[in-house]
Amino acid sequence: MADLPPDVRLFANTRIVLVGVTAVVQVGICASPLLLHQADYRPAWAENVAFGVLALVTAVCAAWLVRREPLPAVVAGGGAVVVLAASAVATAALPADGYFLDVHWSFGLVGWHLLVLLVDRIGPLVVALGLHIATSVTQFVLVGDHDRVEVGDAGVVVLSVLGFQSAIVVITLVLRRQTRLAVRVAADRDRTATRAALAEQWERDRRLTFAGQLGATLPLLVGLADRTLDPRDEETRRRCALAGTQLRRLFAENDDVPDPLVHEVRACVDAAERRGIEVSLAVSGTAVPVPTVVRRELTGPLVVALSQTLTRARVSVLRTENEVRVAVLADTASAEGIARASPLVRVECGTYGTRTRTEARWSHP
């Protein structure tokens, strides 16, 4: 129900009301003249059959309506033909002087049936209503001479019934247009809202990623500004070294270069060399494409290891047939925090005497 298009829902609701009206009209208004004038009809059974058929059509429509489903074209079309036929039969069995009077119970009722059947098919509905009026009027004309009063009365009845039912058609049309417009507006609003939400999410992600990549920088700067950190302190200097290397790597990340991984590794090496560390860098193997997130993970341990290096480091990047390996062997103050758990790359870190060896490996497809 909820996932039906709004105009389908509109017609389903309209139809339920119409079926209710039809049932009430048939039982409440039409049944009593039919019973009352049984003796006047020629023959009465034709009228009764027509009444039964019309009631049946209403019941059949109700089967779809309780499920709030639109009527299938076969049911709607077939129903309209059956209803028109029933109307013709009921009209034919009228006494000659009973046209468009209370004895002609079927005239107004058939219009309601047609509305129920064809409310979502405006063209066929207009045609069917037209046919209904034309047939009834033709039968009225054929049945004999009518004086002006009779014709006038008939005209009033036809016009009033037609006017009322046409008004319902027009209202439905207007409602449908409004609904479609509302749907379009709502869709536009939804799209805009989605776009705004996406943009906001992207911005938030960017902030988070940036904050994540800035890592130790922000708290460090805050600490220096607040004078809670002493720049002469060894630990503070180590943190500065780490922040500096992280920033250099981050700045290198978006550069357009043929070999981004080596470019980022070089940035880290450069940052270390500026601190007076003697670094030897070796690169071997043909470059393979490495996604940005993987590059971050591959260079992450290197950044930490280099920031903790005391005097010299050997950094290597090796691309083999199925692996990319970034390794660093350095004399570090401590091996703390170098190896971090990473779902993408395998990080191995070990201390051998005064030296710490760290390696990040990524199996490329």
Place this chain on the structure above:
Amino acid sequence: MESPLTAVVVDDHPAVRAGVAHWLGSGTPPITVVAGGEDVRVAWIGEGADADVVILDLHLGGPTPALGDLRRLVEAGRRVVVYSMRADDETALTCLELGALCYLTKAEGADHLVEATRAAGRGDPYTPPSLAGALAGDRSDHRPALSARETEVLVEWFQSESKDFVAQRLGITASTVNSHLERIRIKYAQIGREAPTKAALVARAIQDGLIGVDDL
């Protein structure tokens, strides 16, 4: 006692020639640089023609590497250590295929140069870390199949530049590290074009029992 090892240095920079001569001369035992010059001719005429080892700069004043000169020297049975500015894997592998006993980058320093020259004097290959990296990263179709241990040794040597460290890491002795590296070079000597140095290398490896005739 054997006569001291002699070398000829072909390099277009006088400072490099002087530096190489100094490095080689200060080792124990010293290696004598008998000739040097910016043209490969010094390795063919005069005292240079009899030098035990040729130390050849691959980029003699031009952009194209002097691979032709290397090939001619190797075909004449000379033992060549290629000494290059560039750490380019492909060139390094080509030099090995042509029959150079070592490909050394100028970033790699005195120790490697002295060791490479000594090894070349004996007709042995020497695999410095950068060359080990090139071999480990070799993805060519005709590369020889290396054992897992051999690959491990190559990678660790490339990453650490220290055989003691490799030995410590892998729980083997430094001499085992060396024999792994040598075996790898013998495997490489068996592929590509033939060269006297490569043939000699394989022959000696069989004599020493480093590889069996079945491995060929």
